[in-house]
Amino acid sequence: xxxxxxxxxxxxxxxxxxxxxxxxxxxxxxxxxxxxxxxxxxxxxxxxxxxxxxxxxxxxxxxxxxxxxxxxxxxxxxxxxxxxxxxxxxxxxxxxxxxxxxxxxxxxxxxxxxxxxxxxxxxxxxxxxxxxxxxxxxxxxxxxxxxxxxxxxxxxxxxxxxxxxxxxxxxxxxxxxxxxxxxxxxxxxxxxxxxxxxxxxxxxxxxxxxxxxxxxxxxxxxxxxxxxxxxxxxxxxxxxxxxxxxxxxxxxxxxxxxxxxxxxxxxxxxxxxxxxxxxxxxxxxxxxxxxxxxxxxxxxxxxxxxxxxxxxxxxxxxxxxxxxxxx
DNA sequence: CATCAGGGCCCTG
DNA sequence: CAGGGCCCTGAT
Numbered sequence: 604x605x606x607x608x609x610x611x612x613x614x615x616x617x618x619x620x621x622x623x624x625x626x627x628x629x630x631x632x633x634x635x636x637x638x639x640x641x642x643x644x645x646x647x648x649x650x651x652x653x654x655x656x657x658x659x660x661x662x663x664x665x666x667x668x669x670x671x672x673x674x675x676x677x678x679x680x681x682x683x684x685x686x687x688x689x690x691x692x693x694x695x696x697x698x699x700x701x702x703x704x705x706x707x708x709x710x711x712x713x714x715x716x717x718x719x720x721x722x723x724x725x726x727x728x729x730x731x732x733x734x735x736x737x738x739x740x741x742x743x744x745x746x747x748x749x750x751x752x753x754x755x756x757x758x759x760x761x762x763x764x765x766x767x768x769x770x771x772x773x774x775x776x777x778x779x780x781x782x783x784x785x786x787x788x789x790x791x792x793x794x795x796x797x798x799x800x801x802x803x804x805x806x807x808x809x810x811x812x813x814x815x816x817x818x819x820x821x822x823x824x825x826x827x828x829x830x831x832x833x834x835x836x837x838x839x840x841x842x843x844x845x846x847x848x849x850x851x852x853x854x855x856x857x858x859x860x861x862x863x864x865x866x867x868x869x870x871x872x873x874x875x876x877x878x879x880x881x882x883x884x885x886x887x888x889x890x891x892x893x894x895x896x897x898x899x900x901x902x903x904x905x906x907x908x909x910x911x912x913x914x915x916x917x918x919x920x921x922x923x924x925x926x927x928x929x930x
Numbered sequence: 931c932a933t934c935a936g937g938g939c940c941c942t943g
Numbered sequence: 944c945a946g947g948g949c950c951c952t953g954a955t
Contacts, residue, residue, distance in 0.1 A: 611939060613942085636937095711932095724946080744938095744943085746935095747937055747938085747948085747952090748937080748938045748939070749935090749936060749937080749938050749939080749950090750936065750937075750938095750950090750951080750952085751935090751936055751937080751951095751952070751953075752937070753953080754936085754950095754951070755937080757951095757952090758951095795950080797951080798950075798951060798952090799951090800949070800950025800951055801939095801949045801951095802949095802950090803948050803949080803950090804949095839939090839940085840939065840940085841936085841938095841939080842938060842939045842940085843938090843939090844937080844939085845938080845939090864937060864938080865936095865937085866937050867937075894954060927937095928937085
């Protein structure tokens with residue numbers, strides 16, 4: 604392991620998420636594979652970030668309650684950061700983490716739903732979470748494709764070790780993402796040597812699109828969902844599954860749910876129809892069901908049921924699920 | 931040992 | 944628009 608960069612300068616600010624806000628259920632998602640750029644323990648998340656080419660260490664601490672939310676945000680850096688920089692990084696964090704999402708109507712509408720109601724009560728204030736830039740999310744999406752979880756973890760780790768930056772702050776050592784320019788300079792073979800296989804080509808071409816500014820996250824934020832979708836599908840190696848996740852996670856379209864992959868189909872069949880995963884309900888039927896039951900809140904509704912399942916899995920073995928998650 | 935499918939996508943016919 | 948190929952790994 605290479606020597607870390609020590610971040611010794613710390614600035615502190617506060618965030619006030621829209622209530623209700625469940626800190627841990629929002630900031631930690633047990634279904635996400637472990638990744639060397641973050642760490643969680645109850646009431647705290649450490650997360651690295653690269654912003655305007657500057658590596659940053661973040662620490663989020665819960666200092667509030669569900670109905671009176673308050674988050675302490677510490678921003679570590681190697682050099683002194685100007686006020687402009689601090690303002691811009693804070694604005695970016697507020698956008699990405701989307702703590703201001705208002706759940707009141709969703710809760711109001713489904714609190715008495717026979718399946719969703721109890722889960723909403725249990726996880727009241729849980730919000731979806733994205734911490735990544737568009738570029739970073741695309742890399743993760745590519746690494747997930749056609750691979751088991753362990754393999755995805757290994758590929759991501761190899762990429763961090765070769766192209767990321769190891770940071771040390773607050774007693775943690777975590778990797779920070781690279782700028783697209785770093786991978787633009789290496790060859791496809793260099794990437795293949797990290798055992799990422801044919802995905803090397805996708806990573807090279809997606810990276811190059813960012814370096815040549817064929818795609819711009821900040822412009823896309825102000826465009827329609829259709830335009831966002833079109834721009835994403837134009838990227839080599841990015842198809843409907845990846846685009847679906849990105850539209851909802853990165854661009855906050857909480858009603859985006861048009862694609863269900865086979866492994867998700869099996870889990871949904873069990874969760875929503877108590878159907879044997881070996882004989883899953885058709886994707887078409889699942890999509891119609893989500894649309895009819897939950898309408899514009901369908902992604903959020905599915906998120907609640909899904910996260911509830913994976914929180915359970917964290918503490919107890921769920922036999923049927925283990926077979927579907929290939930580690 | 932060999933075979934195979936996996937948390938997709940591209941390309942071809 | 945259906946189906947084969949792609950890298951590699953762990954399960955069988």
